[in-house]
Amino acid sequence: MELPKEKLLEMYKTMVAIRGFEESLAAAVTAGVLPGFVHLGVGQEAVHVGVCSALRPSDWISSTHRDHGIILARGADIKRMRAEIFGKVTGYCKGKGGSMHLAALDKHATGCNGILGPSQTINLGIALALKKKKQADIAVVMFGDGAAHRGEFHEALNLAACWKLPALAICVNNHYAISVCFDDACAVDDIAARAAGYGMPGLVVDGNDVMAVHEAVSETAKSIRAGKGPALIELKTARWRGHFEGDPQPYRTPEQLESDKKKDPIVRFSTQLLEQGVATEAELKVLQAQAGKELQEAIEFTEKSAYPPLEEIYTDLIYEGRREVR
Amino acid sequence: MKPVGIIANPASGKDIRRLVAYGSVFDNHEKVNIVRRVILGLNSMGVPEAICMPDFYGIGIRAIEGLDVAMKISFLEMEMEGHQDDSTVAARLLHEMRVGCIITLGGDGTNRAVAKTCGDTPLLPISTGTNNVFPFMVEGTLAGIAAGVAARNPSEEGRYVKQAPRLEVRRNGDLIDLALVDVVVSKSGFIASRAMWDVSSLKEIFLCKADPENIGFSAIGGLIFGVPLAQAQGAYLSIGEGGKSVRAPIAPGLICSVPVLTYRHFSSEEEIPISHMPALIALDGERELIVPPGDALSVSLNPKGPRVVDIPLALRWAAEQGLFIEQP
Numbered sequence: 211m212e213l214p215k216e217k218l219l220e221m222y223k224t225m226v227a228i229r230g231f232e233e234s235l236a237a238a239v240t241a242g243v244l245p246g247f248v249h250l251g252v253g254q255e256a257v258h259v260g261v262c263s264a265l266r267p268s269d270w271i272s273s274t275h276r277d278h279g280i281i282l283a284r285g286a287d288i289k290r291m292r293a294e295i296f297g298k299v300t301g302y303c304k305g306k307g308g309s310m311h312l313a314a315l316d317k318h319a320t321g322c323n324g325i326l327g328p329s330q331t332i333n334l335g336i337a338l339a340l341k342k343k344k345q346a347d348i349a350v351v352m353f354g355d356g357a358a359h360r361g362e363f364h365e366a367l368n369l370a371a372c373w374k375l376p377a378l379a380i381c382v383n384n385h386y387a388i389s390v391c392f393d394d395a396c397a398v399d400d401i402a403a404r405a406a407g408y409g410m411p412g413l414v415v416d417g418n419d420v421m422a423v424h425e426a427v428s429e430t431a432k433s434i435r436a437g438k439g440p441a442l443i444e445l446k447t448a449r450w451r452g453h454f455e456g457d458p459q460p461y462r463t464p465e466q467l468e469s470d471k472k473k474d475p476i477v478r479f480s481t482q483l484l485e486q487g488v489a490t491e492a493e494l495k496v497l498q499a500q501a502g503k504e505l506q507e508a509i510e511f512t513e514k515s516a517y518p519p520l521e522e523i524y525t526d527l528i529y530e531g532r533r534e535v536r
Numbered sequence: 537m538k539p540v541g542i543i544a545n546p547a548s549g550k551d552i553r554r555l556v557a558y559g560s561v562f563d564n565h566e567k568v569n570i571v572r573r574v575i576l577g578l579n580s581m582g583v584p585e586a587i588c589m590p591d592f593y594g595i596g597i598r599a600i601e602g603l604d605v606a607m608k609i610s611f612l613e614m615e616m617e618g619h620q621d622d623s624t625v626a627a628r629l630l631h632e633m634r635v636g637c638i639i640t641l642g643g644d645g646t647n648r649a650v651a652k653t654c655g656d657t658p659l660l661p662i663s664t665g666t667n668n669v670f671p672f673m674v675e676g677t678l679a680g681i682a683a684g685v686a687a688r689n690p691s692e693e694g695r696y697v698k699q700a701p702r703l704e705v706r707r708n709g710d711l712i713d714l715a716l717v718d719v720v721v722s723k724s725g726f727i728a729s730r731a732m733w734d735v736s737s738l739k740e741i742f743l744c745k746a747d748p749e750n751i752g753f754s755a756i757g758g759l760i761f762g763v764p765l766a767q768a769q770g771a772y773l774s775i776g777e778g779g780k781s782v783r784a785p786i787a788p789g790l791i792c793s794v795p796v797l798t799y800r801h802f803s804s805e806e807e808i809p810i811s812h813m814p815a816l817i818a819l820d821g822e823r824e825l826i827v828p829p830g831d832a833l834s835v836s837l838n839p840k841g842p843r844v845v846d847i848p849l850a851l852r853w854a855a856e857q858g859l860f861i862e863q864p
Contacts, residue, residue: 212725212737399546399593403563411555414547421726429556441555482726485826487814 225255227501228279239455253450256475260423273352275310284317289511298515327360337377356387370440377440389461402444417445538636539585545642551731558789570676571599577680579605589626628653636687644820651842667752682850696850701744702841715819724814732818739812743771770837
């Protein structure tokens with residue numbers, strides 16, 4: 211697996227940008243300027259960037275409410291992302307989607323989904339459309355270990371396999387379904403083991419290693435594009451923050467959290483880049499500074515943006531008319 | 537009679553070769569079943585205790601659920617990391633406890649991790665991996681009985697315990713790692729999903745096991761030489777156009793053409809420098825070492841690698857001794 215230096219550095223910068231973006235949201239919640247539920251993916255940057263860096267721009271991806279990072283990694287405009295989360299009219303969904311329903315259709319990101327589970331059957335529909343249109347693209351859905359226990363998971367895998375759809379299901383196993391520990395809720399140790407029940411390949415991948423994620427998704431996407439049918443990948447990772455901002459996390463110990471933080475995917479990737487001579491410390495610092503500057507510009511953009519006008523409160527709520535899948 | 541150690545790797549048999557090749561998933565339920573049958577085999581031979589490596593899935597704990605055996609089953613007291621280092625730590629502890637033998641469930645990679653610290657304690661490796669050159673495809677019950685033979689008759693082990701060779705990787709003369717089957721040098725890259733299957737990046741291959749009936753990179757040597765390597769004999773292959781092209785099974789269902797520029801045997805007296813730098817080095821099929829420019833690495837063959845219980849020999853010897861004949 212060989213990737214050009216430019217791509218590797220872009221992956222690093224995106225990971226840093228996602229971390230900064232999410233941490234700035236945490237600070238905003240703490241400061242009381244960002245109301246509502248916010249679910250952050252701090253610690254899961256290797257998942258976001260590893261998956262998206264392996265996909266084509268024309269592929270489609272659906273995700274959960276912890277996947278701001280997925281949409282950023284698809285190349286979404288960080289200004290419009292932040293504006294959306296703050297309910298501003300300049301946001302991707304004119305401020306009406308917010309954190310939990312943020313979509314960037316221009317990036318083929320159908321969006322975060324507040325209901326965990328149904329995104330898997332939504333993705334099934336996208337995959338069916340791609341197959342009917344004979345397009346070489348694939349439809350990817352991200353979901354957590356909790357959603358893997360819902361009926362939609364089994365229904366979607368079964369139907370995707372029956373119809374041999376170009377669908378890739380990616381379970382982001384961060385070990386906690388809200389407050390329920392994976393070990394207490396799952397009879398097997400790998401969600402990926404369930405793939406065998408639907409006659410498809412299932413892979414377990416270290417979700418804290420961006421290159422391992424990239425390689426697994428690249429090879430899986432290649433297999434799906436070759437018409438070999440759907441697949442299931444399980445990315446084992448950890449979330450560093452609570453289920454939502456403000457979650458006191460009585461279900462895990464500070465020691466567990468510290469242990470998870472030792473597997474920091476950004477530190478791991480930067481070490482790999484330095485060890486292999488791909489980048490110097492100075493080059494990485496430049497990228498960190500660029501990401502920080504872009505975040506600051508997004509913060510200022512959001513602050514200057516207006517809220518949607520009251521007269522538009524009922525527009526954009528119900529889709530009217532039929533539109534072709536692009 | 538000595539106790540027997542059991543190291544069952546919960547991560548074996550699940551890597552990316554299920555996708556890029558046609559490897560079967562070896563799920564942990566099946567490993568539980570195998571350990572259960574191993575324990576029943578050990579129990580039938582009167583082994584007093586089996587000492588298991590703990591793991592996050594609980595292969596050993598699940599295996600003994602509802603199992604009615606006279607022997608004691610215990611677990612090593614060790615910190616679990618969920619990494620191959622767990623197997624290395626467990627092997628060291630079991631060796632220090634002087635168990636009669638260590639039964640492993642895994643592939644070549646698992647046994648490599650165990651061989652780092654098992655010392656002269658005999659191994660009985662059961663295949664639950666992907667490419668399985670070192671371990672045996674064997675029914676767990678028979679493996680348990682054979683391990684019981686070894687634990688019960690340590691003074692006779694010369695009859696059924698054989699010494700396997702190992703390859704040693706050195707940096708500036710210092711041993712930094714080892715392999716039980718192959719050391720593969722490829723173009724620089726990332727460790728990523730660890731498993732090695734892409735032959736287009738190959739540069740050099742060192743083997744201490746090569747046989748036409750093998751799978752993996754060991755097969756390339758086996759198929760080009762046509763006969764298995766002798767004890768204390770290694771093989772070196774330089775990969776590149778201009779020589780022979782070998783069609784070899786690299787992974788389950790994955791058969792590739794590999795251009796071999798030169799090939800030769802080497803003895804345990806030689807220390808061969810790795811000539812392609814920077815490099816990514818795979819040990820027993822798993823990408824392990826990133827070698828930066830300027831590093832000087834070499835590979836040599838040590839005929840005194842891990843000691844391994846030969847299951848057919850152990851069972852035949854025990855039968856000849858009448859160990860399975862019950863007294864009226």
